[in-house]
Amino acid sequence: MSEPDQTRAVHADRGTSRDGGPVVPPIHQSATFHSADERAFAAAAVEPRGQDFYTRYGNPDHAHVAAVLAELENAETALVTASGMGALTTTVLSLVSAGDHVIGQTSTYGGTASLLTNLLPRLGIHTTQVDQTDPQEFARAMTPRTKLVLLETPSNPLLRITDLRAVTELARAHDARTVVDSTFATPVNQRPLELGADLVLHSATKYLNGHSDVSAGAVAGPAELLDRVWETGVVTGATLGPFDAWLLLRGLRTLPLRMERHNANGQALAEALRTHPGVTAVHYPGLESHPQHALAAEQMSGYGGVLAVEFTGGYTAASTFIERLRYPRRAASLGGVESLAVHPGAMWAGVLDEQQLADAGIPPGLVRLAAGIEESSDLVSDVLAAAEGL
Numbered sequence: 538m539s540e541p542d543q544t545r546a547v548h549a550d551r552g553t554s555r556d557g558g559p560v561v562p563p564i565h566q567s568a569t570f571h572s573a574d575e576r577a578f579a580a581a582a583v584e585p586r587g588q589d590f591y592t593r594y595g596n597p598d599h600a601h602v603a604a605v606l607a608e609l610e611n612a613e614t615a616l617v618t619a620s621g622m623g624a625l626t627t628t629v630l631s632l633v634s635a636g637d638h639v640i641g642q643t644s645t646y647g648g649t650a651s652l653l654t655n656l657l658p659r660l661g662i663h664t665t666q667v668d669q670t671d672p673q674e675f676a677r678a679m680t681p682r683t684k685l686v687l688l689e690t691p692s693n694p695l696l697r698i699t700d701l702r703a704v705t706e707l708a709r710a711h712d713a714r715t716v717v718d719s720t721f722a723t724p725v726n727q728r729p730l731e732l733g734a735d736l737v738l739h740s741a742t743k744y745l746n747g748h749s750d751v752s753a754g755a756v757a758g759p760a761e762l763l764d765r766v767w768e769t770g771v772v773t774g775a776t777l778g779p780f781d782a783w784l785l786l787r788g789l790r791t792l793p794l795r796m797e798r799h800n801a802n803g804q805a806l807a808e809a810l811r812t813h814p815g816v817t818a819v820h821y822p823g824l825e826s827h828p829q830h831a832l833a834a835e836q837m838s839g840y841g842g843v844l845a846v847e848f849t850g851g852y853t854a855a856s857t858f859i860e861r862l863r864y865p866r867r868a869a870s871l872g873g874v875e876s877l878a879v880h881p882g883a884m885w886a887g888v889l890d891e892q893q894l895a896d897a898g899i900p901p902g903l904v905r906l907a908a909g910i911e912e913s914s915d916l917v918s919d920v921l922a923a924a925e926g927l
């Protein structure tokens with residue numbers, strides 16, 4: 538297929554609009570849709586991802602976003618949800634039942650970790666978390682009841698890479714489905730469906746929307762599976778509001794353009810900090826020193842704006858670094874136009890003790906930087922000044 542490019546992001550949903558309508562789709566700020574025709578109304582009620590029955594079932598603003606995202610992911614179809622966790626939970630619940638087994642990763646988003654260690658086990662669904670850097674770990678964790686392998690690459694916050702070809706092939710051989718959380722990569726940098734995944738999902742709160750003003754999620758893949766996710770979504774009710782869908786569409790229009798700058802800024806910051814005397818390690822898949830750089834280069838075409846930096850001076854150095862930054866502000870999230878920074882050891886102090894953080898692979902001196910789309914040179918001088926003497 539051709540590259541997911543700026544042209545597709547701008548025009549992919551044209552088929553969703555009627556001729557003679559506005560160039561920019563209106564916000565269908567309506568919870569419900571009317572019909573004078575009894576039969577048409579009944580048909581609308583059962584149409585997966587339809588757009589003219591009831592907004593929890595679907596909405597024209599959802600349909601525009603889904604059309605663009607499906608095109609960018611090279612998927613048959615897509616759907617949107619109220620958050621990334623809404624997409625994850627709805628998708629997982631649509632694919633597994635009590636007694637089934639799910640394999641996830643040890644390095645994974647905090648909400649996904651809770652899903653694996655808390656919610657799913659409470660529902661009688663067994664879970665195992667493995668080191669994603671070794672495909673053999675997935676093979677060893679497979680049981681006859683394994684129905685789903687839940688992947689995340691690059692992973693949050695350590696930027697570890699999962700070999701998508703190897704692990705999806707392995708799962709297929711065991712009749713297990715694979716779902717990939719591709720939030721850090723976006724379809725601009727990585728297209729998991731082309732590498733063998735059954736479904737790809739996103740926290741659209743991050744890069745897809747790109748402006749830190751919407752909470753949203755999305756899932757893309759074959760219609761047969763998306764129908765099941767949609768049916769479950771009607772029950773979980775993780776419905777994206779029409780205005781938020783409209784904002785998400787507006788954000789998606791510039792995704793490829795923004796990703797170019799995020800990729801360049803992520804690389805520039807990683808290179809600038811890598812040789813700094815106060816820095817023990819920079820985790821960024823675009824660095825040749827990343828232990829999985831070759832794999833990343835094989836399955837990704839760019840590496841995004843997120844990097845994790847480990848300071849030799851530990852917790853204190855990480856705190857001082859964030860306090861000194863001029864542009865990146867301390868805030869959770871990533872993928873917006875503005876740079877952000879978090880110090881997980883400090884952010885989770887009220888929730889996890891040092892041992893729990895260590896078990897999750899998070900040292901006290903780790904800072905996660907999410908490069909925005911500011912001028913690279915401004916960000917580089919800013920982080921170098923903040924790291925001075927640390």
Ligand SMILES: *Cc1c(COP(=O)(O)O)cnc(C)c1O
Nearest residue numbers: 620621622646693720740742753
């Ligand atoms: C933020 C994030 C999520 C959760 O998304 P929300 O939109 O906050 O619900 C899931 N996965 C990854 C990798 C994330 O970064």
